[in-house]
Amino acid sequence: MDELGLNKLFAGILVAGLMLMAGIKLADVLVPHSELAQNAYVIEVPEGGAAVAEAPKDTGPEPILALLASADPAAGEKLAKKCTACHVFDQGGANKVGPGLWNIVNADKGAVDGFGYSSALIDFGGQWDYAALNAFLKKPKAYISGTKMNFIGLKKPTDRANMIAYLRQQASSPAPLPTAEEIAAETGG
Numbered sequence: 001m002d003e004l005g006l007n008k009l010f011a012g013i014l015v016a017g018l019m020l021m022a023g024i025k026l027a028d029v030l031v032p033h034s035e036l037a038q039n040a041y042v043i044e045v046p047e048g049g050a051a052v053a054e055a056p057k058d059t060g061p062e063p064i065l066a067l068l069a070s071a072d073p074a075a076g077e078k079l080a081k082k083c084t085a086c087h088v089f090d091q092g093g094a095n096k097v098g099p100g101l102w103n104i105v106n107a108d109k110g111a112v113d114g115f116g117y118s119s120a121l122i123d124f125g126g127q128w129d130y131a132a133l134n135a136f137l138k139k140p141k142a143y144i145s146g147t148k149m150n151f152i153g154l155k156k157p158t159d160r161a162n163m164i165a166y167l168r169q170q171a172s173s174p175a176p177l178p179t180a181e182e183i184a185a186e187t188g189g
């Protein structure tokens with residue numbers, strides 16, 4: 001092919017390209033885009049997967065009463081090392097960063113003599129029954145927003161049960177363990 005032939009070929013390709021682009025533009029104008037009513041690709045989420053994807057619901061801490069019967073206070077005493085920077089568990093133990101915790105099960109909240117509680121805890125009120133301790137120890141600041149107890153919490157229900165079983169023992173007369181009726185009521189059955 002001579003030079004003229006090549007030029008003609010390129011010109012031809014160029015014109016064809018321009019026409020194609022013009023054609024696409026024209027089609028755009030003639031056939032307006034409409035919003036898709038639905039994603040073109042529907043992503044199938046299996047039943048179980050959908051539940052996981054949902055924002056975690058605040059269903060409160062797992063039931064604790066049934067776990068208390070088989071809880072291990074000695075394991076709780078080991079866990080208490082997480083608390084001893086701030087708390088003393090023995091009878092007559094002084095207040096430190098946190099109040100002394102002797103006799104704490106079923107005690108009124110915020111009632112240890114000589115300790116300066118946050119108003120958040122005082123205003124919250126009520127007693128430290130097993131359910132309240134379970135909720136507080138899971139995530140103190142979620143249960144009593146504004147508490148000055150700077151502790152992340154005990155995530156595992158068995159850890160909380162062991163911890164509470166230890167707290168129960170650190171008392172002049174340990175609180176009664178939950179009855180079968182109380183356990184059934186807590187689990188809603």
Ligand code: HEC
Pocket residue numbers: 079080082083084085086087097098099101104108109110111112116117118119120121128137146147148149150151154163
């Ligand atoms: C960093 C210090 C710190 C750690 C660690 C800590 N606490 Fe506390 N705790 C506090 C403070 C401070 C308060 C008082 C909270 C307030 O007034 O809001 C408190 C309050 C409490 C109360 C309520 C007492 C009452 O008289 O109402 C309980 C029960 C308790 N802590 C248990 C524990 C246990 C069990 C652990 C370990 C698993 C623990 N805390 C770890 C600082 C701590």
